Amino acid sequence: MKIDVEAVAKLARLGLSPEEKKLFGEQLSRILDHADTLKKLNTDKVEPTSHAIPMKNVLREDKVIPCANVDDILLNAPQAEEHMFKVPRIVE
Amino acid sequence: MKYETIIGLEIHAQLLTESKMFCACSTKFGAKPNTNICPVCTGQPGVLPVMNQKAIELAIKTALALNCKIEKSSVFARKNYFYPDLPKDFQISQYELPLATLGHLDIVVEGKKKRIGITRVHLEEDAGKLVHKGAARIMGATESLVDYNRTGVPLMEIVSEPDLRSPAEAKAFMETLQHLLQFIGVCDAKMEEGSLRCDANISLRPAGEQKFGTKTEVKNMNSFKAVFKALKAEEKRHEEVLSEGGKINQETRFFDDITEQTIGMRSKEYAHDYRYFPEPDLVPIEPSADWLAKIKNTSGELPEAKRDRFLNEYKLPEADAEVLLATPALTAYFEECLKLYDHPKTIANWLMGDLTAYLKTNNLAIEQINLTPAQLVEMLQMIDKGTISGKLAKTILVEALKSGKTIKDIVAEQGLTQISDEGEIKNIIDEVIEKNPKQVGEFRSGKDAVVMFLVGQVMKLSKGRAKPDAVQKLLRQKLGQ
Numbered sequence: 001m002k003i004d005v006e007a008v009a010k011l012a013r014l015g016l017s018p019e020e021k022k023l024f025g026e027q028l029s030r031i032l033d034h035a036d037t038l039k040k041l042n043t044d045k046v047e048p049t050s051h052a053i054p055m056k057n058v059l060r061e062d063k064v065i066p067c068a069n070v071d072d073i074l075l076n077a078p079q080a081e082e083h084m085f086k087v088p089r090i091v092e
Numbered sequence: 093m094k095y096e097t098i099i100g101l102e103i104h105a106q107l108l109t110e111s112k113m114f115c116a117c118s119t120k121f122g123a124k125p126n127t128n129i130c131p132v133c134t135g136q137p138g139v140l141p142v143m144n145q146k147a148i149e150l151a152i153k154t155a156l157a158l159n160c161k162i163e164k165s166s167v168f169a170r171k172n173y174f175y176p177d178l179p180k181d182f183q184i185s186q187y188e189l190p191l192a193t194l195g196h197l198d199i200v201v202e203g204k205k206k207r208i209g210i211t212r213v214h215l216e217e218d219a220g221k222l223v224h225k226g227a228a229r230i231m232g233a234t235e236s237l238v239d240y241n242r243t244g245v246p247l248m249e250i251v252s253e254p255d256l257r258s259p260a261e262a263k264a265f266m267e268t269l270q271h272l273l274q275f276i277g278v279c280d281a282k283m284e285e286g287s288l289r290c291d292a293n294i295s296l297r298p299a300g301e302q303k304f305g306t307k308t309e310v311k312n313m314n315s316f317k318a319v320f321k322a323l324k325a326e327e328k329r330h331e332e333v334l335s336e337g338g339k340i341n342q343e344t345r346f347f348d349d350i351t352e353q354t355i356g357m358r359s360k361e362y363a364h365d366y367r368y369f370p371e372p373d374l375v376p377i378e379p380s381a382d383w384l385a386k387i388k389n390t391s392g393e394l395p396e397a398k399r400d401r402f403l404n405e406y407k408l409p410e411a412d413a414e415v416l417l418a419t420p421a422l423t424a425y426f427e428e429c430l431k432l433y434d435h436p437k438t439i440a441n442w443l444m445g446d447l448t449a450y451l452k453t454n455n456l457a458i459e460q461i462n463l464t465p466a467q468l469v470e471m472l473q474m475i476d477k478g479t480i481s482g483k484l485a486k487t488i489l490v491e492a493l494k495s496g497k498t499i500k501d502i503v504a505e506q507g508l509t510q511i512s513d514e515g516e517i518k519n520i521i522d523e524v525i526e527k528n529p530k531q532v533g534e535f536r537s538g539k540d541a542v543v544m545f546l547v548g549q550v551m552k553l554s555k556g557r558a559k560p561d562a563v564q565k566l567l568r569q570k571l572g573q
């Protein structure tokens with residue numbers, strides 16, 4: 001199965017060289033082929049599932065616990081101003 | 093050609109929780125930027141989200157109030173897109189398997205009741221807040237600052253069926269929904285503050301046609317008025333394009349509240365491919381019957397049922413019920429009074445009349461006053477007993493609201509108790525007769541109406557503390573002698 005590597009790369013915000021496009025294109029096609037193989041299985045009696053482990057309703061109480069090192073998070077920002085993350089122009 | 097307008101709404105409501113949807117950060121509004129954040133809500137590697145029980149319960153409570161079917165199993169999904177207000181590069185939302193489906197909400201437009209279908213209710217997380225630099229809005233901004241305090245705040249999305257047929261119906265739907273959300277205490281639901289948001293899908297089709305026309309999505313409506321105006325403008329635009337034989341492009345349009353027009357965004361920018369997939373870090377929500385019953389019990393009586401009770405049990409006029417149900421706080425105040433004093437109409441009159449007038453002039457909400465329902469009732473009982481006159485009570489009420497003093501204190505301090513001592517009234521009557529010989533003469537010569545003038549004089553001298561009917565009786569006795 002063919003895959004539009006450019007479209008996928010664009011959605012993932014990845015810049016790929018022509019060699020990478022070829023390499024990943026082939027790899028992704030093989031993954032899709034594998035999925036096609038799986039599709040041949042008869043799953044009529046299998047419930048659709050989203051998770052592999054049978055767990056449900058893992059909940060936490062609605063309680064505030066302030067983050068201990070909150071200021072460290074902002075240190076990850078390439079640029080910050082007024083205690084906010086600074087980002088370049090969003091729309092041209 | 094005549095066209096029919098089709099509108100469906102997509103509403104986002106911030107849920108009233110203390111902590112965020114998937115982490116323990118505070119949801120408090122107005123904190124210093126980026127102080128209510130943590131590794132989970134900023135998407136640091138290796139963190140695990142855990143669902144907030146309260147948020148799920150509030151969403152279920154809403155879904156039940158909207159007559160929805162609660163799904164046996166619902167699943168969170170990742171909605172993938174890039175935007176600076178979304179630190180993880182995906183939003184945790186629900187997609188194929190939402191929390192609840194197939195409900196309805198009844199609205200009233202021009203006196204007619206109409207049932208609007210609810211497609212689904214689901215849970216998701218809010219995004220951060222952008223502050224643009226170099227321009228007032230995103231267009232033209234040179235750079236932007238991001239505050240992630242709001243990131244991860246629990247959001248409930250409510251999607252209506254395309255059952256609305258006019259901007260007025262859309263506005264009525266929003267108002268009814270706001271009222272319900274406030275009433276059951278799941279959301280502040282203030283559009284101006286962003287705790288309740290609305291996007292609208294609108295399309296037009298020739299009257300009688302079954303097939304829907306091409307729709308546009310209208311965003312950026314920050315008040316009920318804006319919802320109405322934006323949809324009016326968009327409806328008109330569709331009609332103009334269609335009647336000239338043109339075609340509507342399926343696109344997202346922003347409402348500009350200054351020009352009151354919608355502005356199209358280049359559709360390419362909004363051609364999203366979200367690549368939804370089940371959120372692997374969260375397990376399904378599968379509410380048990382017990383849990384659902386418990387949540388239902390916290391709902392109390394819904395506005396519609398209350399309205400019926402006010403009309404049928406308390407025999408209140410419709411207009412009264414409308415006013416008393418306007419805000420949950422006012423309704424609670426009314427019902428609190430009613431527990432202590434079994435005269436619904438009397439309470440309603442005072443709440444709708446003098447109390448509401450005072451709140452309006454002083455721009456206050458009933459939550460902000462010191463006067464308790466018990467005190468108001470005490471005043472009403474004083475009127476019943478004749479301790480104070482109804483007219484004076486109006487002054488006393490305002491004084492109590494202004495000063496925060498109790499009714500009893502005000503009455504005692506200002507000597508406002510009604511004069512029940514006949515002797516004291518008779519003394520005042522004597523004084524009035526002496527001072528007004530002309531009117532007394534007229535009355536004695538048969539001009540009966542003059543008696544009201546004399547009663548007025550006595551009331552004035554007594555500073556309103558005498559009972560008018562008693563005064564009139566005593567006056568007539570005296571002058572008849």
Ligand SMILES: [Zn+2]
Pocket residue numbers: 112115116117128129130131132133134244
């Ligand atoms: Zn957090």
